[in-house]
Amino acid sequence: MVVTLKEVVNDPQGLVVTDALHALGYPQVQGVRVGKFISLELAEDDLESAEARVEEMCRRLLCNGVIEDYRAKLRLVPDA
Amino acid sequence: MVVTLKEVVNDPQGLVVTDALHALGYPQVQGVRVGKFISLELAEDDLESAEARVEEMCRRLLCNGVIEDYRAKLRLVPDA
Amino acid sequence: MRPAAADSPPTSAELRELALSESEYRSAADQLGRAPNRLELGMIGALWSEHCSYKTSRALLRRLPSEGGRVVQGPGENAGVVDLGGDLLCCFKIESHNHPSAIEPVQGAATGVGGILRDVFAMGARPVALLDGLRFGDLADPGQRHRFARVVEGIGWYGNCIGVPTVGGETYFDEAYQHNCLVNAMCVGLVQRDQLVKARASGPGNSLLLVGADTGRDGIHGATFASVQLDQEAEGRRPAVQVGNPFLEKCLLEACLELTGDPDLIGLQDCGAAGLTSSCAEMAQRGGVGLEIAVEKVSRRERGMTPYEVMLSESQERMVLVVRRGSEERFRTAFRRWGLHCEVVGRVIEQPLFRITENGSEVAALPLQLLIAGFPERHPVARAPQLSSLVAADPLAATPPWSPEDAWLRLLASPNCGDRQWIWRQYDHQVGDDTVLGPGGDAAVLRLRGRSDGLALTIDSAHRSVGLEPRRATAIALAEAVRNLACVGAAPIGITNCLNFGDPDRPEIMWQLEEAIGGLADAARELGIPVVSGNVSLYNQFAGRGIPPTPTLGLVGLLPDLSRRLGAGFLAEGDLVALVGAPGAGPAQVELGGSEYQRIAYGVLEGPAPELDLSREARSAQAILAAIDHGLLSSAHDCALGGLAVTLAESALLGGLGARISPPLDPPQESSPNWRFGLLFGETQGRYLVSLPTGRLAAAAALFAQFNTEFAALGSVGGATIAVEGVAEIGLEQAAIAWSGAISAQMDSSPSPQR
């Protein structure tokens, strides 16, 4: 899943990366934000309940609602 | 784009998060790996050349080829 | 002995991969009485690598004096140990992580710190301090800035996360390190005498435990990797880079320290270079026994790993223990409490053999003698290059490009003389609540709990002349380190050293190695300080070009009375400024050979290295300690890089006070009109710049006379400028701007985005 800082929270790392890219000669870069990409393997055969679980994990641990948003995409992998 | 540690490279963070999720009562979690999610706005109208550019930025700055892999997905946004 | 499943003889390509020569292979086969199989060959290759065997430097290292009244453990264990008195021991060692840091700066540097920490707590000692020795190319180069920033980040990350303070270090920039940055890390630990653990296996039937990280395909051939030149080849060896886990190591550290002193703990050893193979072989050999490992019992991070991969993996954050048979469960429980899993992977056996089995069948069986001591020592030819004309050159001949003031400010603004705060503010230098003097002075000072004395630590490398006169320049490094300790009020008690050199198969580099070790050996003997541990890093070479020889010394000293400690900065307006230990006529020396001024003004290295008089050094260090002990001084600062002018400015800037001195202006007759630059920036050895209350002048003069050490009051503290009467004068503000921006101005102009 993808966990990103809320729009309202400023992201110095994104700013530095932007500057660095400009310095490297990419003026067309408008704005950069850096978040987390979490890939997670679940042993579940039912997509529904898997989604519910992931939802829950995000709320409880993986994402801090005060500063972050998340979105998760699930994919069914045969005999994972 | 998504920047992740190469498969062969140890991901201590992923291991600790896995343990944490198990402790929280999610035994069905098989493995977790944590990478970076970088969203980047480009002022380019030609998708082709934009792709080439991003490719280049990843190699030069955004991805540490020694331990990381990357994949980028581009989307054309009207009057970005 | 029964050959384990024989293989076809290795191709020369395979041997190259293992950094084994044809003749070494033959020697191994002869000693074994058969052809080693692939696994055995891999194990031999790893242990016979330069990194593990020291096959090229060993003979030379024997010259280093390692005896002394305080020495509890010299070279040969994971770290050296000296006695601090009252049953408290100090355990320390320095190690290089140059090659990994060149390839992946953050993780390379971080795992270097992780490795040296394990060497220290493997002995049962609690790490109380880290120091780092860094060498990079020109900071004006963005690539170098990036690498430098990343290495500092990596060192900081690991040390900060594990909670061991990084209290000092050394940093130097020169184009010559452009392709081979040097990253040396030193760790200092404390242990009660009865808690000291040795890395020895004993008692056949006792169990071998592996604890910590799961074993993955990390850094296979890392040991050999560190023993070959860094070049295009490195590309293909990249998997040798690893991601460190300071969190896991912190748990390992605490768990191990809980277990030291347990009568059932027989041996403890870190898994470093060459992983299980080297750590187990070393433990068995030291204990005069054998070991048997059931490779399937080693818990893995990845599927389908072969015995070869398991035995040669260099996965970080692992330790091996030998425990008394029957006590295994107790140990496993203790580790589990810290979230660490611990497996019984083997046992001690009678015969001096290293046996590896997989599911009951033997896959390798090698005599430990062969593994540890069987390698043919290498004695490459050493030949001195033609340098006499360079050494003879007169560094004062050329016309100075700048005025004295201008040169002074440029030196202060150069990254080698300027303020290092940009580095150490990123290091937690206080955790542990014992740091009395952190980074920024001549030496760091830690208190010792419940005692009135303290510990002093410093890292110093050879004078820049090392390329021309390795012997003297290395001795100078030791003299300077001793002065650094003396400045805070400490006497040296032990040395650790890291020898960073190029390819020893080049005669001139072998010569450098011989000379440097000789210089260190002689100086250490003369000054009576034992060398108790160290590390050698060779092949610091890129595309045929080697680094300047870089012997780096780590010294540990004792302050008899912590309350007497001194800083390098001026303390009070009106104090006198004096120069101690200046040979001959006074400060009017013209020793610019290899000086920092020469480097930035002319970009050359020529002229004789500064004179070094070790008996004088010993005397003046004694005198300074006595003066400090009698409470005569307000500050003391070693007069080194950048000479009198830079030293004076540093004491002024650290104290936030100006100063004015008027050295006797009596230029040696023969010296050129440039003698002023020699006076300001000459790097004449043996000197201390001190300040003292006027009321103490007579007493001080008398004391230094007793020690037959030169003492000359040159001026006083105060005013808004820093002045050398009749030669040059700069504003305190001006100087502060130049000095404090030397590194930070360049670095903060280009913050590094990653991680």
Place this chain on the structure above:
Amino acid sequence: MTVRFGIAVFPGTWSDRDCAHAVELTGEVAVPLWHADRDLKGCDVVILPGGFAYGDYLRAGAIARFAPLMEAVREHARGGGLVLGICNGFQILCEAGLLPGALLRNSSLQFRCQPTWLRVESTQSPFLAACPPGQPLRVPISHGEGRFYAAPEALAQLNAEGRVALRYCDQNGEISDRANPNGSLQNIAGILNQQGNVLGLMPHPERACEALLGSDQGLQLFNSAIQHLAALPG
């Protein structure tokens, strides 16, 4: 009556020993509390020390907050018991929801270990009651993720309710950007919960308890708590 300071130890905690040392300097008792236990061993004050619990992986404090010990700490806090979160401990308290807001990566993107000056903004809290008003405290920081953030409403509420405990300032107590070491909103270095019995701060008072080590002004927080408890009836 002696005061019992419970000092939490999570895997990765490192200022537990420094905190214990500080407590011993006050003459009171330091009791280690293991993260896996639910028992506060009758402690009057719970300290969540600095460090990198669980390596600060994912987010500082994100995993530690689920430790069994934290349930007991929550109970203790709810009952008005004193809780002091230092550095990593502050991060844990925020993740646990015992304090509002969050601590983000320093705006410099670098770890910072340096002395700071702290202006005491509220003497409401038992931890600050004894601090001489208007006198900034010299206490060092040592963190990479200390940039305090709270949503505008939360921030407004903190200010309105006088729950901003400490702000980074200069030697003269002036609040300025130059005095802000990590980009924290409004120079906030420490905050209180509604009852004032829970204090979280990024700086390390336990490192500022001896002149020998540069400052002894951190001791005031510990002494303040001790005086508060001594004054309680019964």
